[in-house]
Amino acid sequence: MSRQLTHYQGGERRGFSGCSAIISGRLCSSSASGRAGSYGFGRGRASGFAGSMFGSVALGPVCPTVCPPGGIHQVTINESLLAPLNVELDPEIQRVRAQEREQIKALNNKFASFIDKDGCLFFWGPLHTLERQQHIVGIDTFGFQVRFLEQQNQVLETKWNLLQQLDLNNSRNSLEHVYESYASSLRKTLETLSGDRVRLDSELRSMQDLVEDYKKRYEVEINRRTAAENEFVVLKKDVDAAYMNKVELQAKVDSLTDEIKFFKCLYEGEITQIQSHISDTSVILSMDNNRDLDLDSIIAEVRAQYEEIALKSKAEAEALYQTKIQELQVTAGQHGDDLKLTKAEISELNRLIQRIRSEIGNVKKQCSNLEMAIADAEQRGDCALKDARAKLDELEGALHQAKEELARMLREYQELLSVKLSLDIEIVTYRKLLEGEECRMSGEYPNSVSISVISSTNAGAGGTGFSVGFGASGSYSCKPAAGDVKTKGSCGSEFKDPLSKASGNSCATKKASR
DSSP: OOOOEEOOSTTOOOOOOHHHHHHSSOOOOOOOEEOOOSSSTTSSOOOHHHHHHTTTTSSOTTOTTTSOTTOOOOOOOOHHHHTTSOOOOOHHHHHHHHHHHHHHHHHHHHHHHHHOTTSSOOOOOSOOHHHHHHHHHHHHHHHHHHHHHHHHHHHHHHHHHHHHHOOHHHHHHHHHHHHHHHHHHHHHHHHHHHHHHHHHHHHHHHHHHHHHHHHHHHHHHHHHHHHHHHHHHHHHHHHHHHHHHHHHHHHHHHHHHHHHHHHHHHHHHHHHHHHHHHHHOOOOOOOOTTOOOOHHHHHHHHHHHHHHHHHHHHHHHHHHHHHHHHHHHHHHHHHHHHHHHHHHHHHHHHHHHHHHHHHHHHHHHHHHHHHHHHHHHHHHHHHHHHHHHHHHHHHHHHHHHHHHHHHHHHHHHHHHHHHHHHHHHHHHHHHHHHHHHHHHHTTOSOSOOEEOOOOOEESSSOOOOOOOOOOSOOOOOOOOOSSOEEEEOTTOOEEEEGGGOOSSOBOOOOOOOO
16 A cells, blocks of 8 residues: 655646655655565565665665665575574674664654654645754754764675685685594504404414413323323222232241141151150060161151151242242332332323413413403594594584584675665665755755655565655656566666565555645
8 A cells, every 4th residue: 555645836747756756856755664584685684774764665775876886796605504504693793783773763763753743744845944944953863874874884894894804715624624634543543453453363363272272282181191090090900909919928928837837846746746655665576587677767767758848848838939929029019110100100290280270371361361452452442433433523513513603604794785785775865865955955946845655565675664855856656566666767767676576565656736
């Protein structure tokens, strides 16, 4: 919905536009309301004084008096850096922006109160002296605002130059160099650990082979010891049997000796008895004289025979005894030698077993030490790998933060460009207003006044504002379209506002003459 009031003097009918109102001697006030996007250059928000005061219909950023010679170069943004990041703006910048908005609102209110003093449409007829003085005070206020906006423009240009001087590519290259050096050091550490692990594995395998060899040798020695023990048991049985045989033979010798002694005593007793009988007996014999019986010789012969038999038995018994004794001594000596050899072998086997046990204990200690070293190396490798992964995560986090910071700086850069553009628009607008007011006060133009109050709804630009223009003639037309909004004036040129695209744009004009 829009309203337009045009006043003509002398019966002439003239119109004006946003551009011609600034140049001509007529006065124009307009208001536009709507909402803009979030960024500049086709997707930005029309922020600053111009965005909240003029909107996108009255005086858009496409006015040729706003753009510098050569135009504003297009800024290319990598959407892949902005899309996945959670960009958080600096609260200090937001606070400054909020203060700027409040100041702009206050200036808008002052400007609106200056234009529309009676709460209705502002009408400029023949000015009285008091009104001219008040208008001069308003012009001084506008001049102060223009100087303030020029200072803000210089500050923004300085920030822009500083942002352009940032060498982001070099910083990224330096970070990549740091990442590559750290990754290469981690690779070298990993290769060293891999080499140590291979070496320790080879040592472990050699130690395991050595342990297996010692185990086999130990089993062989155990088998030899078992065989020696079995042989010792057999020899012990033989020795016991030989000893028992010796004991039996010794008992037989003793019994034979006792028997010989008994027979000796018996023979001596019989001889004594026979001699006593012979001595006590008186025998009367009738002898043949032709015969001579020699009893003494007979007795001596019998005695000799018995003694010979006894000596022969004694010699045989002693010979048998000596033979048995010699055989037993030889057998005992052999068994004693075998026993000594067996004892020596057993002691040697015991010493060998002790030595093998000590070697097995040493090998077990070495194996345990190697296992501990391997576990320690694996633990240190795991710790180093975890540390490397943690540092890699930290570096990735730092890279992510750097990307976020870069995105935030790009966003601030775009916002600063948008603010600079809006401030340029406001500065040029106020300059044109001041020039028009000076021209009007100098009397170069007739006192014809044209007042236009325009309100429109636009989804592309935001804010509600007023614009004042002075000129001799001008016309304004607003056509709702899905594309660009075109503005024609007495300047004889057309301008396209790419920020004023919207589907719900409506504009109507109502004219009245006073």
